[in-house]
Every structure is written in structure tokens, then in C-alpha cells.
Amino acid sequence: MVKPSDVLDRVLVLEMVRVTEAAAIAASKLIGRGNEKAADAAAVEAMRAALNELAFDGTVVIGEGERDEAPMLFIGEKVGSAQGTGPRIDIALDPLEGTTITAKAGPNALAVLAIAEQGGLLNAPDVYMDKLAIGPGYPEGVVSLDADPADNVRALAKAKGCAPADISTCILERPRHAEMIEKVRSTGASIQLITDGDVAGIIHCAQSGATGIDMYMGAGGAPEGVLAAAALKCMGGQLYGRLWFRDEDEKGRARRAGITDLDRIYGLHDLVRNDVIFAATGVTDGSILRGARRDGAYLETETILMRSKTGSVRRITYRQKNM
Numbered sequence: 440m441v442k443p444s445d446v447l448d449r450v451l452v453l454e455m456v457r458v459t460e461a462a463a464i465a466a467s468k469l470i471g472r473g474n475e476k477a478a479d480a481a482a483v484e485a486m487r488a489a490l491n492e493l494a495f496d497g498t499v500v501i502g503e504g505e506r507d508e509a510p511m512l513f514i515g516e517k518v519g520s521a522q523g524t525g526p527r528i529d530i531a532l533d534p535l536e537g538t539t540i541t542a543k544a545g546p547n548a549l550a551v552l553a554i555a556e557q558g559g560l561l562n563a564p565d566v567y568m569d570k571l572a573i574g575p576g577y578p579e580g581v582v583s584l585d586a587d588p589a590d591n592v593r594a595l596a597k598a599k600g601c602a603p604a605d606i607s608t609c610i611l612e613r614p615r616h617a618e619m620i621e622k623v624r625s626t627g628a629s630i631q632l633i634t635d636g637d638v639a640g641i642i643h644c645a646q647s648g649a650t651g652i653d654m655y656m657g658a659g660g661a662p663e664g665v666l667a668a669a670a671l672k673c674m675g676g677q678l679y680g681r682l683w684f685r686d687e688d689e690k691g692r693a694r695r696a697g698i699t700d701l702d703r704i705y706g707l708h709d710l711v712r713n714d715v716i717f718a719a720t721g722v723t724d725g726s727i728l729r730g731a732r733r734d735g736a737y738l739e740t741e742t743i744l745m746r747s748k749t750g751s752v753r754r755i756t757y758r759q760k761n762m
């Protein structure tokens with residue numbers, strides 16, 4: 440049997456690009472069509488087919504939901520063409536991160552995938568997670584999930600050597616974040632509100648020079664938190680997450696996933712424990728990647744591909760005949 444690390448080295452780095460490209464191309468055909476479910480289904484089917492062509496024994500640990508709620512690419516689903524014989528790989532995925540964005544032709548919809556050796560990714564349940572992220576270059580613990588949002592802005596400004604008014608924070612525009620938004624604005628800091636796509640929102644922190652975003656905060660999906668952590672593990676930065684439960688059923692999901700401390704704050708290296716490969720292909724145009732586009736007889740995509748072990752970041756443009 441080939442060791443997982445050998446596979447990551449020799450094969451899977453570039454193979455991941457083909458998987459996210461396939462999902463992005465499929466979803467791009469439904470940009471602006473107003474049908475979220477159809478766009479998501481197209482991306483899921485394309486990603487699943489691409490994964491099943493790879494010679495590994497893969498398990499989806501971050502997926503579309505639990506088996507009874509997500510018939511395709513559910514948590515626990517086995518993928519790959521070498522079940523029982525190939526290297527065991529854990530997979531975190533979101534075939535279409537930004538279904539509403541795609542349906543409305545908004546910015547920053549992505550097809551996203553992360554892989555690690557078995558046990559390398561937190562098996563996060565499909566519940567909410569409070570998240571707080573900043574980019575690289577700051578001392579550990581400069582911000583905290585236990586701190587008031589305004590205090591986190593001031594602490595980051597002090598570490599950056601600027602005024603709070605010079606800090607820009609990305610927050611999902613949701614009613615649950617109204618108080619948080621008010622507290623952040625009380626410091627004079629600016630806020631970029633996004634309608635969806637918190638994986639992209641968190642990645643913005645790692646490229647603050649290009650995006651102008653210093654910090655991300657707010658509650659979004661826990662699975663997306665693990666995907667975002669995979670990106671930051673490669674790019675640098677800090678991410679903290681704490682599961683947020685709305686009812687006993689959601690606590691049951693966490694327990695079934697093997698989580699016993701329901702109040703734990705997870706750091707970046709708790710969410711992604713070892714070497715990880717992260718790939719994202721643009722579906723719609725955004726601040727991170729160009730979206731899939733048709734230019735006459737050709738189709739083009741842009742992908743960012745990263746690996747934590749080497750710190751490598753590649754941008755790959757793919758062009759094919761428009762079928």
C-alpha cells in the first residue's frame with residue numbers, strides 16, 4: 440500500500456485542481472439562473488464523479504450534511520476508485536460555496552476542497568460555529584472568541600500599529616450579528632458585509648494587503664470553518680472556532696461525530712491537525728479568483744492550490760474547448 444504522504448507528494452496535489460474545476464464548470468452553467476438547488480446539484484454531481492476517478496480510499500468528513508439529509512457527498516460517504524486498497528484520505532468539501540451567490544450572479548462563489556491523511560481534519564458536525572480569524576504576522580492569542588468584538592478590534596489595531604478606524608472586518612450579514620456589527624462600528628472600524636460565502640471571507644484575512652480585510656468574525660457553518668482553516672493552515676493566520684448549538688438535536692449531531700466537549704474553542708491546528716492540501720476554483724468573479732468564463736469557443740477557470748507542508752501557493756488557469 441502506498442503511504443498517504445507519498446500520495447500527497449506525488450499525485451494528489453495537482454489532481455485536486457481537476458476536482459474543483461469540474462465542480463466550478465458545472466455550477467457556472469447556472470450562474471444568474473435563480474435556482475440554488477440546481478446549481479448545487481450540478482456542482483455536487485461533477486465533484487463526486489471526479490473524486491471517484493482518483494486512486495485512493497477517501498472518506499468525506501466535511502460534506503453536504505448527514506446521510507439522511509444529503510443524498511450526495513454526505514458526511515461519511517466513501518469516494519475514490521481504490522476502496523480498501525488505496526491510501527486512506529479524509530476529505531472536506533463544498534462543491535458550491537455560495538449557492539445563493541451563484542443563483543444571483545454575485546461575487547466570490549467557489550468550488551472548494553481540502554484533503555489530508557486520515558484523522559487530519561476535525562469531523563465537524565453540520566451545525567453553526569462562532570468564528571474569529573486574522574491573517575499572518577500577529578502574536579498568538581492577540582484576539583479571542585471570549586473577548587468583546589470591540590475589544591478584538593482594538594487589540595488587533597494595537598498589534599498592527601494602527602488606529603481601530605483603520606481596521607476592516609468581514610461579517611456575514613445576518614440578524615444574529617446585529618449586536619456584533621454595532622459593537623465593531625462603535626470603535627470606528629469599517630465592516631464589509633457579505634451575504635454568503637464565509638470561506639472566502641476568512642481567506643480574505645490572509646491576503647489583507649490585496650483584499651483590505653484584517654479580521655473575520657461571526658457565526659456560520661462549522662464545516663466551512665474546517666475548510667477555511669485548511670486554507671489558513673497553508674497561507675498563515677489564526678482562526679478560532681466554537682460550535683454553536685440551537686437545540687438538543689444539534690448537540691446530538693456533535694456527539695455522533697465524536698465531540699465530547701461541546702464548549703471547546705478550537706484553534707487552527709485543532710481544526711486541521713497535519714499536512715493539508717487546499718484547492719478552490721472560482722465559479723463567479725471575486726476578490727480571490729476569477730469566475731469560470733466562456734470566451735467564444737473556449738471555457739476558462741482559475742484555481743488557487745495550496746499545501747501546508749511546503750507553504751506553496753499556485754494559481755492555475757485552465758482552458759478547454761467550450762463543449
